[in-house]
Amino acid sequence: MNLDQALQTFLVESRELLEEMETCLLSLEEAEEKSELINAIFRAAHTIKGSSGLFGLDGVVAFTHVTESVLDRVRDGRIAISDPLIALLLSCRDHIGTLIDAVAADQDTTDPALTAQGAPLLEQLRSYLGDPATPASSNLAPASAAATEHTAQRLPPAIATQDHWHISLRFGADVLRNGMDPLSFLRFLETLGQIGEVLVLHDKLPEASKMDPESCYLGYEIEFNSNASKAAIENVFEFVRDDCQLHIVPPHSRTSDYIRILEQESHEASTRIGEMMVHCGALTQQELDTALHAQAVAPSPPPLLGKVLVQQQAVVPEVVEAAAKKQAQLKELHAQESRSIRIDADKLDQLINLVGELIIVGAGVNLVAQRANITELQEHTSKLSSLVEEVRDSALQLRMVKIGATFSRFQRVVHDVSRELGKDIALVINGEETELDKTVVEKIGDPLMHLVRNSMDHGIESAADRLARSKPAQGVLRLNAFHDSGSIVITVEDDGGGLKRDKILSKAIERGLVESGHHLTDSEVYALIFEPGFSTADQVSNLSGRGVGLDVVKRNIAALRGSVSLHSEEGQGTTVSIRLPLTLAIIDGFLVEVDTSVFAIPLDMIEECVAFSAEPGHNYTNLRGEILPFIRLRELFDIRTPAKRRENIVVLKHSGQKAGLVVDTLLGEFQTVIKPLGKLFNQARCISGSTILGSGEVALILDVPALIQQATQGHTEFKKSEALALA
Structure with missing residues (x-):
């Protein structure tokens, strides 16, 4: 892995951490137990800062350092979590995202424009820290100075007592090959505290003729003064944790903890490390001499830590066994994680x-x-x-990916837009585990965004209006996803005022979309809001009125071979249902033939196949006591050759509706590779694509929702004409 690959990994992981950070921030208000969420937010900021430091991204480090400082005080209980603070941290999360995007675009993160953009946020953050005059980069300055002196074997001691951490670090041979800079870890470590003494070891360095310039032979012994936790110090070395030997001894540790480090080194290295420990007060000269003598005469390697602790009666054997079992579980979990890979x-x-x-x-x-x-x-x-x-x-x-990631985006949308509108709106998400093709997920985001904004802006009423109607002051917006008949259904539901049927109908008559006196069902009336430019909103806000732009939503969903329907009750709320195919690439199909033309039907939309039977002139048949409207494929595609054999009816089912399709021959199942028809056929009804048969011929893929709609409408019109004739 080279440095460019490591940087790309950093970008991907940073964006994932920012998403996690946003999710946790949005969950804080409703959560009863906030500590774990606060810790997760802190870890995300801390990891991004540390990783940025490894790549020398000073702009990211400087801004994230101040954010992390505020989060650290929140974690310690010194700053109370509040709605304004959550809003500020969300804005900080957005600015960190902007800095990460700048890194991806190969821009300097210390660019004055980016610095100016983050300055107001830093000023607000420092107001929580009570130190507005301290620049964010003050803790970073000593790092570069310390780094320049690491060629010497020892830095001047800054700590004369044993009140410090001792860090023993040995890098693996592949650290440099993996794009890591050993000095960068010392720079980042100084953001957590003060490095007192560093002993640079290179005992494993071979002769010049055998030395590999790409291999790392370095090791550090570090005396470190900090109030940070052991976990925080370990996180500094997170990127090399699997490629190094790391031992961290806390302040005020027992002599045996220091001696254990000496036992793992060669006699020469132990002598030098021991001198450092004596110099810093961790060991006395007599303790060092005793340890070195024991190492020299030891007949075998030092015993395992667990055995040492049991022998010293520091712990009981059961504790060691439990720890060993836990370690085995963690190794197994790590092995499972390592089996996952990222694929472009x-x-x-x-x-x-x-x-x-x-x-x-x-x-x-x-x-x-x-x-x-x-x-x-x-x-x-x-x-x-x-x-x-x-x-x-x-x-x-x-x-196949889970739709939960797409749904999670709307937590932030609802949080920000509800405050912009002055409304109290809660978002309820269900079906996050539902999976569908990644291409569908990528393209459904914008239509969903429009529907969510419409529901919040013109669907859900203000708190005062809701209370006047004996409804809870807080409005509820629900997103749900589930599988149904080989498709995925996504619903956007609000408990707002609902659509006004009479107002929509009068507006449609006014615009000439519907003839006056023409009877329409509720679903047909509500479908009118998807007409281009149709709106009943009294005022059009920057979020758009309900209806404005919904024709684009419908068109985008239709481009995914999907359909959209709407159900509403005035005063109760509105539900928009989007039905989409699971995949846009390959489906199980069923081939039928009319004359010499072959057509493909998605297999998961076929209920059954029956022999044709219907009275002459009727467009419906009796299917075991159920009236089934049908459409003749021969008439639909103007195939004038009469049927040469007895016809069949393919019973189609979609979105709870049934209809029949009259065909000549049933050819059976076929793996259908969906091919687009091109712009010339965009307006063709009842056709959703094409496929190539084994013979090389092209077969059209039928659009089942459109066929069912046409068959149902045809049957309804036939019944109306029949009723008029009888009258």
């Missing part, structure tokens, strides 16, 4: 494309095998098809 999204897309081509070629091979009528060849192609299907499922699973 473009590589996954390329894999899906190749799997799609493999499926198409496999279909061609199957067709050739059938025509050849060779039993052995057919068996092997059948087995190949099964393996290709497993590869397809595994590849698609790699692209």
